Amino acid sequence: MNTITTIAHYISSPLAQGSQENFDAMMQGNTALQRHEAWSPVQPFMASRFAQEQPLWQRMVHTIQQAWAQTHLPIASNKVVLVVSSTKGSGLSEPLHALANKVAKEVGITTQPLVVSNACISGLCAIIAAKRLLQNGMYSHAIVVGADELSPFIVSGFQSFKALSTSHCKPFDAQRCGLNLGEAVAVMVLSNLPEDKQRSGVFVVESGVIRNDANHISGPSRTGEGCYRALQAVLPQDSTTNLAFVGVHGTSTPYNDEMESIALYRAELLDVPTVGFKGYYGHTLGTAGVLETILSMLAIEHGVVPATKGFETLGVSHPVSVSAQAVPTQKTSFVKLLSGFGGCNAAIYCSKAPAVDKPDATPNATYTPQTLHHIKITPTQVWLDNQLVSTEKQGKDLLVELYKKYNMQYPKFFKMDTLCKLGFVASELLLDAEGAPRFEPTDTRAVVLANASSSLCNDTHYQATIEHAETYFPSPALFVYTLPNIVTGEIAIRNKYFGETSFYIYPQFTPQVLAQLQTLAFGDAHTQSALVGWVECSADDVFEAQLYLVTRNQSF
Amino acid sequence: MEQLIEQVKQQIIETLNLEDLTPADIDTDAPLFDKGLGLDSIDALELIVLLEREYGIKLQNPAEGRSIFASVRAMAEYIENNRAK
Numbered sequence: 116m117n118t119i120t121t122i123a124h125y126i127s128s129p130l131a132q133g134s135q136e137n138f139d140a141m142m143q144g145n146t147a148l149q150r151h152e153a154w155s156p157v158q159p160f161m162a163s164r165f166a167q168e169q170p171l172w173q174r175m176v177h178t179i180q181q182a183w184a185q186t187h188l189p190i191a192s193n194k195v196v197l198v199v200s201s202t203k204g205s206g207l208s209e210p211l212h213a214l215a216n217k218v219a220k221e222v223g224i225t226t227q228p229l230v231v232s233n234a235c236i237s238g239l240c241a242i243i244a245a246k247r248l249l250q251n252g253m254y255s256h257a258i259v260v261g262a263d264e265l266s267p268f269i270v271s272g273f274q275s276f277k278a279l280s281t282s283h284c285k286p287f288d289a290q291r292c293g294l295n296l297g298e299a300v301a302v303m304v305l306s307n308l309p310e311d312k313q314r315s316g317v318f319v320v321e322s323g324v325i326r327n328d329a330n331h332i333s334g335p336s337r338t339g340e341g342c343y344r345a346l347q348a349v350l351p352q353d354s355t356t357n358l359a360f361v362g363v364h365g366t367s368t369p370y371n372d373e374m375e376s377i378a379l380y381r382a383e384l385l386d387v388p389t390v391g392f393k394g395y396y397g398h399t400l401g402t403a404g405v406l407e408t409i410l411s412m413l414a415i416e417h418g419v420v421p422a423t424k425g426f427e428t429l430g431v432s433h434p435v436s437v438s439a440q441a442v443p444t445q446k447t448s449f450v451k452l453l454s455g456f457g458g459c460n461a462a463i464y465c466s467k468a469p470a471v472d473k474p475d476a477t478p479n480a481t482y483t484p485q486t487l488h489h490i491k492i493t494p495t496q497v498w499l500d501n502q503l504v505s506t507e508k509q510g511k512d513l514l515v516e517l518y519k520k521y522n523m524q525y526p527k528f529f530k531m532d533t534l535c536k537l538g539f540v541a542s543e544l545l546l547d548a549e550g551a552p553r554f555e556p557t558d559t560r561a562v563v564l565a566n567a568s569s570s571l572c573n574d575t576h577y578q579a580t581i582e583h584a585e586t587y588f589p590s591p592a593l594f595v596y597t598l599p600n601i602v603t604g605e606i607a608i609r610n611k612y613f614g615e616t617s618f619y620i621y622p623q624f625t626p627q628v629l630a631q632l633q634t635l636a637f638g639d640a641h642t643q644s645a646l647v648g649w650v651e652c653s654a655d656d657v658f659e660a661q662l663y664l665v666t667r668n669q670s671f
Numbered sequence: 672m673e674q675l676i677e678q679v680k681q682q683i684i685e686t687l688n689l690e691d692l693t694p695a696d697i698d699t700d701a702p703l704f705d706k707g708l709g710l711d712s713i714d715a716l717e718l719i720v721l722l723e724r725e726y727g728i729k730l731q732n733p734a735e736g737r738s739i740f741a742s743v744r745a746m747a748e749y750i751e752n753n754r755a756k
Binding site for chain 2: 275276277331332333334526528529530588589590591592595
């Protein structure tokens with residue numbers, strides 16, 4: 116199997132420009148977290164924000180150019196791909212795929228970008244997706260950019276969830292009472308070329324997985340289920356001998372940090388130093404996975420386990436070894452964890468590249484995915500395995516008709532936004548067609564979906580609850596659906612799927628998109644079957660689903 | 672009070688999208704969470720918004736909700752004693 120290495124990176128943050136500059140600022144204990152009051156009726160909030168206003172795409176272009184310049188390679192190549200990680204991009208007015216295309220064009224990338232929008236774990240998902248594309252061999256280099264910016268939309272939503280602390284966040288601390296949000300753009304360049312392993316400061320992305328809690332769309336699992344399963348899946352047998360630290364999500368909300376402590380306990384990692392970065396940068400959303408992975412690599416480079424800023428007294432139920440102070444380390448591997456809405460969890464395991472190169476022993480697994488069943492739902496018609504299903508209603512009423520006709524008996528259906536209702540009924544009909552026993556827990560089935568409009572339909576509904584100062588009542592029940600990946604979480608919860616759940620954004624659905632989704636889904640060797648496809652919803656009565664139930668037909 | 676209880680039941684059904692339920696289906700004294708209506712943490716947050724939007728009651732600490740949302744009667748009593756509109 117091709118070794119995937121990181122060969123360059125760059126961080127633009129309110130703290131500093133440059134990866135090393137950011138690392139130095141962090142090691143000095145600096146933070147740009149401060150109180151902001153300018154967005155009334157949004158309540159005052161603590162956040163790390165850029166001092167200078169600048170469009171997000173320009174920050175992305177600048178950061179990509181700074182990272183890519185280190186490679187001394189031509190960027191205009193059909194072997195170079197851009198992978199964008201973002202939750203909301205530059206807001207409702209510009210689709211994420213358009214933002215990605217604009218940035219790609221501006222920096223001279225000639226291939227079609229991939230956009231990952233998987234809530235707060237997006238950054239790690241983008242690294243994992245890049246690794247899978249590179250292992251597949253269709254590209255030699257992937258530029259992973261994590262980018263998000265704060266807006267009244269995002270801040271009001273987190274406030275409606277009572278998730279924000281009005282003071283500095285305190286990851287894993289007994290006094291923690293919520294998270295701080297932050298802005299940053301971070302870029303990593305990944306390569307599958309053997310000659311790139313000779314560069315300085317190179318790390319190997321050894322493994323990366325995504326697992327779902329199959330429990331709740333916003334509340335962390337009480338058993339740390341997905342986080343634990345992700346940890347177990349990425350760590351090699353003898354991992355702890357060379358594991359310098361675990362970089363936790365550590366948002367500083369009571370439930371997240373407690374959940375992670377349970378996962379670390381179950382994974383027998385309580386003795387491994389544990390580091391949280393949110394006290395320096397806040398939670399940088401789609402950037403977090405990229406930013407915190409770069410900081411982790413630099414920590415290993417400098418032989419240090421960084422301090423967890425804000426942490427003083429342990430306040431979780433298991434004795435996690437949270438690093439209160441920076442301590443030296445000789446070890447050269449780390450784990451980075453993230454968890455997010457939709458019940459998703461991601462983990463990657465990285466190691467400093469050895470001075471003497473090891474040959475790659477494992478062969479690439481080849482497979483020919485086989486489609487078992489296919490469903491297409493439009494506002495007027497339903498086709499299951501190319502047979503027209505008899506229906507009467509249209510638009511969103513058609514989805515309710517299907518729910519009742521197939522006797523789905525799942526009252527939560529009526530709380531879902533239209534995108535989730537669409538994905539839910541499509542998956543129910545597909546699984547009904549499969550005919551296998553339902554609701555048996557499994558982690559070998561993935562749910563990997565995509566669309567063009569992200570969560571636009573529900574975003575406009577949420578926006579209406581914050582639009583006017585006199586009727587400013589941000590709705591948590593709407594805010595939770597302002598992420599496109601929630602539909603994958605709803606399907607996972609319904610079916611007890613603990614496997615991977617991922618969501619991507621493309622301009623349109625094509626055979627190439629379907630093929631790439633399958634490549635990404637089966638890039639996790641543990642995944643034996645997957646629900647893959649398209650769930651697009653731009654307005655409550657304007658939607659299209661094309662879902663495929665696919666199995667891996669593995670051969671070596 | 673009985674009128675307020677009916678009104679709160681209707682608002683809960685509408686706000687939380689409790690399909691196929693009518694106010695008569697909700698037991699005034701039964702717990703809203705855990706069992707009963709099977710509400711979850713997002714519903715609790717949404718009920719806090721309901722208190723503010725409909726009755727001008729601002730709840731800063733979500734933990735207070737536990738006793739306020741013990742039942743429809745508890746909720747109506749809290750509204751009666753604290754409403755600003």
